[in-house]
Amino acid sequence: MRVKVDQLDCTGSAMCELSVPEVFVLDSAGLATVRTDGPLTGASVTADGVAVPAELHDAVRAAAAGCPGACISCRPLPLPSPWPRPGRA
Amino acid sequence: MTQLQAEPGAADLADVGPAENFPVGRLVLIEFSGHTIGIIRTRHGVHAIGNRCPHQGGPICRGIVTGTMAPSAPNEYVYEKDGEIIRCPWHGYEFELSTGQSVGAAVRGRVPVYPAEVRGGRVYLALRRKPLADRG
Numbered sequence: 089m090r091v092k093v094d095q096l097d098c099t100g101s102a103m104c105e106l107s108v109p110e111v112f113v114l115d116s117a118g119l120a121t122v123r124t125d126g127p128l129t130g131a132s133v134t135a136d137g138v139a140v141p142a143e144l145h146d147a148v149r150a151a152a153a154g155c156p157g158a159c160i161s162c163r164p165l166p167l168p169s170p171w172p173r174p175g176r177a
Numbered sequence: 178m179t180q181l182q183a184e185p186g187a188a189d190l191a192d193v194g195p196a197e198n199f200p201v202g203r204l205v206l207i208e209f210s211g212h213t214i215g216i217i218r219t220r221h222g223v224h225a226i227g228n229r230c231p232h233q234g235g236p237i238c239r240g241i242v243t244g245t246m247a248p249s250a251p252n253e254y255v256y257e258k259d260g261e262i263i264r265c266p267w268h269g270y271e272f273e274l275s276t277g278q279s280v281g282a283a284v285r286g287r288v289p290v291y292p293a294e295v296r297g298g299r300v301y302l303a304l305r306r307k308p309l310a311d312r313g
Binding site for chain 2: 096098100117119
């Protein structure tokens with residue numbers, strides 16, 4: 089799952105940081121952002137957000153649901169195709 | 178609710194319409210690049226705020242624009258900042274329109290505030306957050 093915070097809508101209430109400090113932190117402007125350190129060191133970062141390990145998915149979804157600014161988006165990572173790629177044995 | 182889109186490549190400030198569309202003291206909701214933004218003109222200028230209360234996400238733009246009671250001595254009642262405060266309709270928390278900050282720091286966080294101005298009879302809005310030092 090990829091997690092992203094839209095800081096345009098963030099209220100800086102820190103609910104996410106309080107509930108999942110491994111994933112969320114407030115920056116110097118007082119707005120939430122997704123960490124890239126701690127348990128997320130070396131995590132894949134794209135425009136869709138930061139890849140979060142499976143053991144944190146439930147906590148991150150709960151934080152997104154409880155965010156006053158509704159600014160946390162969670163997108164599932166694409167599943168690997170069950171079909172073999174052409175040209176492979 | 179007005180539907181608007183920022184023009185690709187346009188300057189930071191986007192034209193959101195003539196000032197007469199935003200009567201003084203009346204909060205007008207617009208949809209701007211996927212964000213719901215409340216715009217209100219006051220005696221001191223124009224303010225653009227997000228539609229989420231930092232407390233529990235209430236639709237703060239449906240609240241009333243008012244003033245607030247200042248700290249004062251016993252048996253004294255000091256009303257101030259008339260027209261510069263918005264009160265959330267859910268729980269009554271008050272926030273300053275210019276900064277988004279909670280009155281009396283009653284709530285952690287702040288209402289999102291975006292730069293806005295009136296120029297040449299039109300209202301302009303920038304879809305970025307006001308930096309902390311830039312508020313006021």
